[in-house]
Amino acid sequence: MSGIRYVRGDATVPSVKGVKVIAHVCNDLGGWGKGFVLEVSRRWPEPEAAYRAWHRDRAANDFGLGAVQFVQVEPYVWVANMVGQRGIRTGSKGVPVRYEAIDTALARLADKAADLGASVHMPRIGCGLAGGTWSRIEPLIAHRLVARGVPVTVYDPGD
Template identity: 70%
Template sequence: MAEDSRARLIYAHGDATAPLGSGNRVIAHVCNDIGAWGRGFVMSLSRRGPEPEAAYRAWHQGRGQNDFRLGAVQLVRVAPELWVANMVGQRGIRRAGGNPPVRYEAIDEALGHLAEQARRLDASVHMPRIGCGLAGGEWARIEPLIRNQLCGRGVNVAVYDLAVGAAA
Protein backbone atom coordinates (compact mmCIF):
# COMPACT_ATOMS: atom_id res chain seq x y z
CA MET A 1 0.00 0.00 0.00
CA ALA A 2 1.49 3.36 -0.97
CA GLU A 3 1.85 5.92 1.78
CA ASP A 4 -0.63 8.81 1.59
CA SER A 5 1.42 11.96 0.93
CA ARG A 6 -0.77 13.91 3.36
CA ALA A 7 -0.15 11.53 6.27
CA ARG A 8 3.06 11.66 8.18
CA LEU A 9 4.86 10.17 11.13
CA ILE A 10 6.55 12.64 13.42
CA TYR A 11 8.63 12.18 16.55
CA ALA A 12 8.14 14.53 19.48
CA HIS A 13 9.62 14.96 22.94
CA GLY A 14 6.87 14.97 25.50
CA ASP A 15 4.11 13.00 27.12
CA ALA A 16 1.92 10.85 24.87
CA THR A 17 -0.93 11.18 27.37
CA ALA A 18 -1.04 14.92 26.59
CA PRO A 19 -1.08 14.83 22.77
CA LEU A 20 -0.06 17.89 20.81
CA GLY A 21 -2.38 19.67 18.41
CA SER A 22 -6.09 20.15 18.25
CA GLY A 23 -9.06 18.33 16.82
CA ASN A 24 -9.82 14.67 17.33
CA ARG A 25 -6.88 12.71 18.71
CA VAL A 26 -6.41 9.09 19.73
CA ILE A 27 -3.79 7.96 22.24
CA ALA A 28 -2.76 4.42 21.24
CA HIS A 29 -0.96 1.89 23.39
CA VAL A 30 -0.44 -1.86 23.61
CA CYS A 31 -2.16 -4.01 26.24
CA ASN A 32 -1.67 -7.64 27.19
CA ASP A 33 -4.18 -10.43 26.67
CA ILE A 34 -4.49 -11.49 30.33
CA GLY A 35 -6.26 -8.45 31.79
CA ALA A 36 -3.23 -7.11 33.69
CA TRP A 37 -2.99 -3.31 34.03
CA GLY A 38 -0.49 -1.85 36.44
CA ARG A 39 2.97 -1.24 34.97
CA GLY A 40 4.48 0.83 32.20
CA PHE A 41 2.65 3.38 30.05
CA VAL A 42 -0.77 2.42 31.42
CA MET A 43 0.20 3.99 34.74
CA SER A 44 0.53 7.36 32.99
CA LEU A 45 -2.88 6.81 31.37
CA SER A 46 -4.44 5.96 34.73
CA ARG A 47 -3.07 9.17 36.26
CA ARG A 48 -5.04 11.09 33.58
CA GLY A 49 -8.32 9.37 34.42
CA PRO A 50 -9.97 6.02 35.22
CA GLU A 51 -11.83 5.41 31.95
CA PRO A 52 -9.22 3.47 29.89
CA GLU A 53 -8.42 1.04 32.71
CA ALA A 54 -12.05 0.48 33.69
CA ALA A 55 -13.05 -0.13 30.06
CA TYR A 56 -10.10 -2.50 29.48
CA ARG A 57 -10.85 -4.53 32.60
CA ALA A 58 -14.55 -4.83 31.69
CA TRP A 59 -13.61 -5.76 28.11
CA HIS A 60 -11.27 -8.49 29.36
CA GLN A 61 -13.77 -9.75 31.94
CA GLY A 62 -16.45 -10.12 29.24
CA ARG A 63 -14.06 -11.70 26.72
CA GLY A 64 -16.29 -14.73 26.18
CA GLN A 65 -19.02 -12.46 24.82
CA ASN A 66 -17.02 -9.78 22.99
CA ASP A 67 -14.09 -9.28 20.60
CA PHE A 68 -11.28 -9.23 23.22
CA ARG A 69 -8.31 -11.10 21.72
CA LEU A 70 -4.86 -10.48 20.30
CA GLY A 71 -5.19 -7.91 17.51
CA ALA A 72 -8.39 -6.31 18.84
CA VAL A 73 -8.83 -2.61 19.62
CA GLN A 74 -11.09 -0.90 22.12
CA LEU A 75 -11.64 2.83 21.68
CA VAL A 76 -12.47 4.68 24.90
CA ARG A 77 -13.59 8.32 24.85
CA VAL A 78 -11.89 10.29 27.65
CA ALA A 79 -12.64 13.90 26.62
CA PRO A 80 -14.65 15.69 23.90
CA GLU A 81 -11.91 15.32 21.25
CA LEU A 82 -9.77 12.61 22.86
CA TRP A 83 -9.92 8.80 22.86
CA VAL A 84 -7.61 6.06 24.12
CA ALA A 85 -7.09 2.98 21.95
CA ASN A 86 -6.46 -0.13 24.04
CA MET A 87 -4.75 -2.43 21.50
CA VAL A 88 -4.20 -6.06 22.48
CA GLY A 89 -0.74 -6.81 21.12
CA GLN A 90 1.04 -8.64 23.89
CA ARG A 91 0.76 -12.31 24.95
CA GLY A 92 0.92 -12.33 28.75
CA ILE A 93 3.38 -10.18 30.66
CA ARG A 94 6.50 -12.33 30.92
CA ARG A 95 9.07 -13.77 28.55
CA ALA A 96 8.28 -17.33 27.53
CA GLY A 97 10.86 -19.64 26.01
CA GLY A 98 13.23 -16.69 25.65
CA ASN A 99 10.66 -14.70 23.64
CA PRO A 100 9.26 -11.35 24.76
CA PRO A 101 5.47 -10.92 25.20
CA VAL A 102 5.15 -8.64 22.13
CA ARG A 103 3.18 -10.08 19.20
CA TYR A 104 4.01 -8.13 16.06
CA GLU A 105 1.24 -9.71 14.00
CA ALA A 106 -1.32 -8.68 16.64
CA ILE A 107 0.01 -5.11 16.72
CA ASP A 108 -0.16 -5.01 12.92
CA GLU A 109 -3.79 -6.18 12.97
CA ALA A 110 -4.70 -3.75 15.78
CA LEU A 111 -3.13 -0.83 13.89
CA GLY A 112 -5.26 -1.74 10.87
CA HIS A 113 -8.42 -1.60 13.02
CA LEU A 114 -7.21 1.64 14.59
CA ALA A 115 -6.68 3.20 11.14
CA GLU A 116 -10.33 2.55 10.28
CA GLN A 117 -11.51 4.12 13.52
CA ALA A 118 -9.15 7.11 13.27
CA ARG A 119 -10.31 7.82 9.72
CA ARG A 120 -13.94 7.61 10.79
CA LEU A 121 -13.21 10.16 13.54
CA ASP A 122 -10.89 12.26 11.34
CA ALA A 123 -8.37 11.87 14.15
CA SER A 124 -4.60 11.88 14.46
CA VAL A 125 -2.95 9.10 16.47
CA HIS A 126 -0.48 9.71 19.31
CA MET A 127 1.58 7.06 21.06
CA PRO A 128 4.74 6.17 22.92
CA ARG A 129 7.01 3.66 21.19
CA ILE A 130 4.33 1.00 21.45
CA GLY A 131 5.36 -2.58 22.11
CA CYS A 132 8.92 -1.61 23.04
CA GLY A 133 8.69 -1.18 26.80
CA LEU A 134 7.57 -4.06 28.97
CA ALA A 135 6.40 -5.99 25.89
CA GLY A 136 10.04 -6.23 24.78
CA GLY A 137 9.55 -5.39 21.11
CA GLU A 138 11.97 -3.77 18.68
CA TRP A 139 11.08 -0.34 17.26
CA ALA A 140 12.73 -1.26 13.95
CA ARG A 141 9.99 -3.88 13.52
CA ILE A 142 7.10 -1.78 14.82
CA GLU A 143 7.69 1.53 13.01
CA PRO A 144 7.10 -0.02 9.55
CA LEU A 145 3.78 -1.42 10.80
CA ILE A 146 2.73 2.10 11.85
CA ARG A 147 3.84 3.59 8.53
CA ASN A 148 1.93 0.95 6.57
CA GLN A 149 -1.26 0.60 8.60
CA LEU A 150 -1.75 4.22 9.75
CA CYS A 151 0.25 6.61 7.56
CA GLY A 152 -0.42 4.45 4.52
CA ARG A 153 -4.13 4.94 5.10
CA GLY A 154 -3.95 8.69 5.54
CA VAL A 155 -3.66 8.89 9.34
CA ASN A 156 -1.13 11.30 10.87
CA VAL A 157 0.88 9.82 13.73
CA ALA A 158 2.99 11.36 16.48
CA VAL A 159 5.37 9.16 18.48
CA TYR A 160 6.47 10.61 21.81
CA ASP A 161 9.71 10.10 23.67
CA LEU A 162 9.73 11.39 27.22
CA ALA A 163 12.27 14.13 27.85
CA VAL A 164 15.22 13.03 30.01
CA GLY A 165 14.27 13.28 33.66
CA ALA A 166 10.51 13.20 33.01
CA ALA A 167 8.30 10.75 34.89
CA ALA A 168 6.72 7.90 32.93
Protein backbone atom coordinates in the same frame (compact mmCIF):
# COMPACT_ATOMS: atom_id res chain seq x y z
CA MET B 1 11.19 8.80 5.75
CA SER B 2 8.43 7.00 7.63
CA GLY B 3 6.07 9.99 7.83
CA ILE B 4 5.89 9.58 11.59
CA ARG B 5 6.54 12.69 13.67
CA TYR B 6 8.79 12.17 16.70
CA VAL B 7 8.68 14.49 19.70
CA ARG B 8 9.81 14.55 23.31
CA GLY B 9 6.99 14.63 25.81
CA ASP B 10 3.96 12.87 27.20
CA ALA B 11 1.72 11.02 24.75
CA THR B 12 -1.27 11.58 27.05
CA VAL B 13 -1.14 15.34 26.40
CA PRO B 14 -0.92 15.81 22.63
CA SER B 15 -0.60 19.48 21.74
CA VAL B 16 -2.47 19.50 18.44
CA LYS B 17 -5.96 20.61 17.53
CA GLY B 18 -8.75 18.30 16.48
CA VAL B 19 -9.74 14.78 17.42
CA LYS B 20 -6.94 12.67 18.87
CA VAL B 21 -6.57 8.94 19.55
CA ILE B 22 -3.96 7.92 22.10
CA ALA B 23 -2.88 4.38 21.26
CA HIS B 24 -1.04 1.89 23.43
CA VAL B 25 -0.49 -1.85 23.70
CA CYS B 26 -2.10 -4.04 26.38
CA ASN B 27 -1.56 -7.68 27.29
CA ASP B 28 -4.05 -10.51 26.88
CA LEU B 29 -4.15 -11.38 30.61
CA GLY B 30 -6.25 -8.49 31.82
CA GLY B 31 -3.29 -7.01 33.67
CA TRP B 32 -3.00 -3.21 33.88
CA GLY B 33 -0.42 -1.79 36.22
CA LYS B 34 3.00 -1.18 34.66
CA GLY B 35 4.39 0.95 31.88
CA PHE B 36 2.51 3.55 29.84
CA VAL B 37 -0.90 2.48 31.18
CA LEU B 38 0.03 4.15 34.46
CA GLU B 39 0.28 7.48 32.62
CA VAL B 40 -3.10 6.85 31.00
CA SER B 41 -4.69 5.99 34.35
CA ARG B 42 -3.24 9.12 35.97
CA ARG B 43 -5.21 11.23 33.50
CA TRP B 44 -8.39 9.19 33.01
CA PRO B 45 -9.91 6.26 34.96
CA GLU B 46 -12.15 5.13 32.07
CA PRO B 47 -9.62 3.25 29.87
CA GLU B 48 -8.51 0.96 32.71
CA ALA B 49 -12.07 0.29 33.88
CA ALA B 50 -13.18 -0.41 30.30
CA TYR B 51 -10.19 -2.72 29.66
CA ARG B 52 -10.77 -4.70 32.86
CA ALA B 53 -14.49 -5.12 32.04
CA TRP B 54 -13.63 -6.07 28.44
CA HIS B 55 -11.25 -8.77 29.71
CA ARG B 56 -13.66 -9.98 32.41
CA ASP B 57 -16.47 -10.40 29.85
CA ARG B 58 -14.18 -11.80 27.12
CA ALA B 59 -16.34 -14.90 26.60
CA ALA B 60 -19.02 -12.59 25.20
CA ASN B 61 -16.90 -10.11 23.22
CA ASP B 62 -13.94 -9.74 20.85
CA PHE B 63 -11.19 -9.48 23.52
CA GLY B 64 -8.01 -11.17 22.29
CA LEU B 65 -4.80 -10.58 20.39
CA GLY B 66 -5.30 -7.96 17.69
CA ALA B 67 -8.51 -6.55 19.20
CA VAL B 68 -8.89 -2.84 19.95
CA GLN B 69 -11.16 -1.11 22.42
CA PHE B 70 -11.83 2.60 21.87
CA VAL B 71 -12.67 4.62 24.98
CA GLN B 72 -13.72 8.25 24.69
CA VAL B 73 -12.17 10.18 27.61
CA GLU B 74 -12.76 13.80 26.53
CA PRO B 75 -14.89 15.39 23.82
CA TYR B 76 -12.00 15.23 21.33
CA VAL B 77 -9.81 12.53 22.88
CA TRP B 78 -10.07 8.74 22.63
CA VAL B 79 -7.81 6.03 24.06
CA ALA B 80 -7.20 2.89 21.99
CA ASN B 81 -6.51 -0.18 24.15
CA MET B 82 -4.78 -2.47 21.62
CA VAL B 83 -4.18 -6.09 22.68
CA GLY B 84 -0.73 -6.76 21.25
CA GLN B 85 1.15 -8.87 23.74
CA ARG B 86 0.75 -12.45 24.90
CA GLY B 87 1.19 -12.49 28.66
CA ILE B 88 3.56 -10.20 30.51
CA ARG B 89 6.84 -12.10 30.90
CA THR B 90 9.61 -13.19 28.60
CA GLY B 91 9.70 -16.98 28.61
CA SER B 92 10.28 -20.01 26.44
CA LYS B 93 8.18 -18.47 23.66
CA GLY B 94 10.24 -15.25 23.72
CA VAL B 95 9.15 -11.73 24.55
CA PRO B 96 5.44 -10.92 25.08
CA VAL B 97 5.06 -8.68 22.00
CA ARG B 98 3.09 -10.17 19.10
CA TYR B 99 3.82 -8.21 15.93
CA GLU B 100 0.96 -9.78 13.98
CA ALA B 101 -1.50 -8.73 16.70
CA ILE B 102 -0.12 -5.19 16.70
CA ASP B 103 -0.42 -5.09 12.91
CA THR B 104 -4.07 -6.22 13.10
CA ALA B 105 -4.79 -3.70 15.87
CA LEU B 106 -3.16 -0.89 13.89
CA ALA B 107 -5.40 -1.67 10.90
CA ARG B 108 -8.44 -1.33 13.19
CA LEU B 109 -6.99 1.86 14.65
CA ALA B 110 -6.54 3.28 11.15
CA ASP B 111 -10.22 2.64 10.36
CA LYS B 112 -11.36 4.39 13.55
CA ALA B 113 -8.96 7.32 13.11
CA ALA B 114 -10.15 7.78 9.53
CA ASP B 115 -13.81 7.68 10.66
CA LEU B 116 -13.12 10.28 13.35
CA GLY B 117 -10.77 12.41 11.25
CA ALA B 118 -8.30 11.96 14.10
CA SER B 119 -4.57 12.11 14.56
CA VAL B 120 -2.89 9.26 16.47
CA HIS B 121 -0.49 9.72 19.39
CA MET B 122 1.52 6.99 21.10
CA PRO B 123 4.69 6.06 22.91
CA ARG B 124 6.96 3.54 21.13
CA ILE B 125 4.26 0.88 21.38
CA GLY B 126 5.33 -2.69 21.98
CA CYS B 127 8.92 -1.71 22.81
CA GLY B 128 8.79 -1.29 26.57
CA LEU B 129 7.56 -4.10 28.77
CA ALA B 130 6.40 -6.06 25.72
CA GLY B 131 10.02 -6.42 24.59
CA GLY B 132 9.55 -5.55 20.93
CA THR B 133 11.92 -3.64 18.66
CA TRP B 134 11.04 -0.32 17.05
CA SER B 135 12.60 -1.41 13.76
CA ARG B 136 9.79 -4.00 13.48
CA ILE B 137 6.96 -1.78 14.81
CA GLU B 138 7.69 1.44 12.92
CA PRO B 139 7.06 -0.06 9.45
CA LEU B 140 3.70 -1.45 10.65
CA ILE B 141 2.65 2.05 11.75
CA ALA B 142 3.86 3.55 8.48
CA HIS B 143 1.97 0.92 6.44
CA ARG B 144 -1.29 0.85 8.42
CA LEU B 145 -1.65 4.50 9.47
CA VAL B 146 0.66 6.89 7.62
CA ALA B 147 -0.03 5.30 4.22
CA ARG B 148 -3.75 5.96 4.82
CA GLY B 149 -3.11 9.61 5.57
CA VAL B 150 -3.50 9.35 9.35
CA PRO B 151 -1.12 11.78 11.11
CA VAL B 152 0.97 9.92 13.70
CA THR B 153 3.11 11.37 16.48
CA VAL B 154 5.37 9.17 18.58
CA TYR B 155 6.42 10.47 21.97
CA ASP B 156 9.73 9.76 23.64
CA PRO B 157 9.92 10.60 27.34
CA GLY B 158 11.17 14.09 28.11
CA ASP B 159 14.22 14.82 30.20
